[in-house]
Amino acid sequence: MLVEEKIKELGYELKEAPKPLASYIPATRTGNLVFTAGQIPMMDGKLVYEGKVGSNLTLDEGKKAAEICAVNCLNVIKSEIGNLDNIEKIIKVTVFVNSAEGFTDQPKVANGASDFLVNAFGETGKHVRSAVGTNELPVNVPVEVEMIVSVK
Amino acid sequence: MLVEEKIKELGYELKEAPKPLASYIPATRTGNLVFTAGQIPMMDGKLVYEGKVGSNLTLDEGKKAAEICAVNCLNVIKSEIGNLDNIEKIIKVTVFVNSAEGFTDQPKVANGASDFLVNAFGETGKHVRSAVGTNELPVNVPVEVEMIVSVK
């Protein structure tokens, strides 16, 4: 549980992943790859941030939201594989940023997720990433993050 | 052909996938994974829905559009693997929703695809999913869906 201890040091405790609300599931494995569903900035069943980055939310709030989404990705991966130390590599992170008109710092927002992953996992946490803007996201969240990891 | 019979019960008949119009192809396989191109709500060569969900299209129309996109994903997967009963698992579904300003029910739209897949495939159809908003989509479709499945 080395990674989980590091995550605790970074200020988060992994929780039981929320029960799926629909026909989709939060994480699934095929071969040695685990894919997550798009995760939003919820903690303890509540949205932590709402709105668009660049208008009612600042860049720093957007980054924090991306970090929380990354934690939630790890939560659902843990539910699938049992122990995050079984992650071989974080492969791919996609960060959708609910962007106010003219906001073009999606990569800085996405760094909230990327930096957290590298802080938690070290080299194992280095991943490829796409950061893109969107005009709207589910329930008006500022960020949605999905992840692909490989397992040992 | 058990899945195809179920799909027929759900009101759809799988057709020969449309010929690729460009340098891209509708589905491709690598190892035991099949990836589809983004599919739009066309039936019999005609667009069934056009426009943005939340303005000129209702939520229910958006859901129906997502369902048709999912059917088209299955069409192109069938062209690739021959028989949908060879699907081991629906792995990942990404749903892009052409969203009017202020429309934040992308997950409900995406349920049109997700529910259909679970109705057709049962447990095999349960997948991870991302639903995101976009300000514009190709030829003004309300929904575009792409899929990854694993085959037996």
Added chain:
Amino acid sequence: MLVEEKIKELGYELKEAPKPLASYIPATRTGNLVFTAGQIPMMDGKLVYEGKVGSNLTLDEGKKAAEICAVNCLNVIKSEIGNLDNIEKIIKVTVFVNSAEGFTDQPKVANGASDFLVNAFGETGKHVRSAVGTNELPVNVPVEVEMIVSVK
């Protein structure tokens, strides 16, 4: 180096991939799949195009931007696998198009990437593709492209 010669004929020289600016990396391999980070239309460290397709940029400029993004995907794949002739198949290309209101020709923009790949790789270059609109992209680029390829 057959593919690289073809790429040179098409007007591009592959360069050392830019050093990663953040916690993310430009390409990563898992099994025989290589994933790229989202690539933008930069050449020699400078943005070649900025703005939205359909307003300050024309369709042709958007296509050219998509082509440059595809070249950059190949650059980072080369850094990962050494020789582009080791590509077994271009699997998946995702093209995000920074779209002015009412611009719905994302597929034509994406053809800039797709046609280039097929010109460079022939059959090996045929891929599945999603083309979607976005309201904003990083540093105001018109196009962002990510790629998955399989290697021999």
